[in-house]
Amino acid sequence: MQKWDLTYFYPSDDAWEKDYEILESMINHFETFQGKLNEFDTFKAYHLYEEKFITLLYKVYPYAHLGSDLNLKDSVKGNQNQRVGLLLSKLGQKTSFVSPEIISLGEEKVISWAKNDDFLKAYVFPFEKLFRGQKHVLSELEEKILANYSSIRSIPTQLYQSLSIIDRTDEEVTLSNGKKVLVSAASYRALIEESENPSDRQLVFEALYKRYKDNKSAFANTYNLVLQQRAASYKSRNYASSLEAALDGNNIPVSVFHNLKDVVYENTDLIKRYINLRKKHLNLETYHTYDRFLKLAKSDKKYTYAESKELFFESIKHFTPEFVEKQKSAVADGFVDVLPQDGKRTGAYSSGFYGHHPFILLNHNETLDSAFTLAHEAGHSAHTLFSNEARPMAIADYTIFVAEIASTFNEHALLDYMLKNVTSKNERIVLLESAIDGILSTFYRQTLFATYEYEANKLVEEGKPINADALSKIMIDLYKHYYDLDIAKENGKELVWAYIPHLFHTPFYVYQYATSYSASLKIYSDIKNNKPHAMENYLGLLKSGGSDYPVNQAKKAGADLTTKDTFLAVITRFKELLDLLEETLKA
Structure with a gap:
């Protein structure tokens, strides 16, 4: 069986609907704990209730989320997924009092409670994390205000999905041999890899990037919303930067990020050596970024x-x-x-x-x-x-x-x-070649994109304009340094920042x-x-x-x-x- 069996969660949408309604009805009960967490029995009861809620959520949410991802054009599944998102937003509002209230009890008292109770023992480390970052937890009122904005945090992701997948139309192109092909995110790589004609490769590449070029301002404004949301959040929570805010929750030293960024930036000579080897072996007059899909050795082997x-x-x-x-x-x-x-x-x-x-x-x-x-x-x-x-x-x-x-x-x-x-x-x-390309894509390329994120967030911190040209310039400069390639000469490649969904969905990932x-x-x-x-x-x-x-x-x-x-x-x-x-x- 090569398909998901989502009946693992529910036999039907009707069955899902019943549990969704139960989950929705449970949210208001969280408010009954407010102002009472200073009593041990209530403190424990809150965490027991929270786990009961999450247990049901972990059935309701994946059924909707996974079902939607199977067909993003399915409005019914999309509606289910959005409803759960709104539910989670409401949950955040109803529980915004919890962290400030726990912090007000003092670390010694809370950790003592946790260590001396069989159920709460599992919470010792999460509580230690909470107190370590307590300077970034705001007052109860401030947390409530921020929680009221939680429902809009998913808007950039929704906009990006709409632009890149839901409302897109894949381009059909006619190759030099007269064959018509549909260029999609799933097919373009294979089309380039299988093509021996440079003009066809360019045609396929430009067809893929056409949606980003045609909508570059919309993508830029969507990404600007991602950046501005992060800036508002880190400033509200007293962080020095978006990077620090992204790393602090898991106690990751900022030096880890900079060590990686700097090591890669200072060691790009091997990439250029590899590109020159490929250019020579493939007999290419000019090397383009999409030529990375061409193989040094042909193989008809398929892997079912x-x-x-x-x-x-x-x-x-x-x-x-x-x-x-x-x-x-x-x-x-x-x-x-x-x-x-x-x-x-x-x-x-x-x-x-x-x-x-x-x-x-x-x-x-x-x-x-x-x-x-x-x-x-x-x-x-x-x-x-x-x-x-x-x-x-x-x-x-x-x-x-x-x-x-x-x-x-x-x-x-x-x-x-x-x-x-x-x-x-x-x-x-x-x-x-696959192994080398794996290092290039996982180690070098992802660090390039991380460096792009770092530089894009700096534009916000410095109060500079965010538009397609500004974002593309960062990419042009990085590709020149990493690969010694001028992507400004490729029609649309400078918009590669719009092609990477992680930059929109999960910043600093x-x-x-x-x-x-x-x-x-x-x-x-x-x-x-x-x-x-x-x-x-x-x-x-x-x-x-x-x-x-x-x-x-x-x-x-x-x-x-x-x-x-x-x-x-x-x-x-x-x-x-x-x-x-x-x-x-x-x-």
């Missing part, structure tokens, strides 16, 4: 979903049985939606909710990349399964910062397995791909080289949920992200793979 799954299972079978079992469970029938379809959300993700099996969304197109995407998302879902089984609800939810460790770890394993079992020079080139990749490479290398307790330490991370700060979790698993050395190790790995590719091409 079933074959991709089997390859992944083979790549991990030498790890501990506990690890293997969770990875297989992650891709069980009914929990993976495999193929692209009209209206379906693009890309891929794993969505997990406490008490339930996680769901994976794919847009599998039988490429090598899609095989690696399966392994990647399985890592996320397995992480969720480990965490949910090992931790109570209060500390089961792991942070984004460590999430990508589990996913990219699986990619390292799959690559090693495939390289070890490759039987031809051609396939070795394909795999090496993408840098964590690079930090997690760096951490997972270190952890994987330790396990691969049989370092004592390395696998045990890694399983400890997967089971730790949200029970510690993420930098500490990574360090306990063997990766110290507070130094530049962990990031520089990725540069070294990139050079090793590039050297091997050059040798293979010459052989």
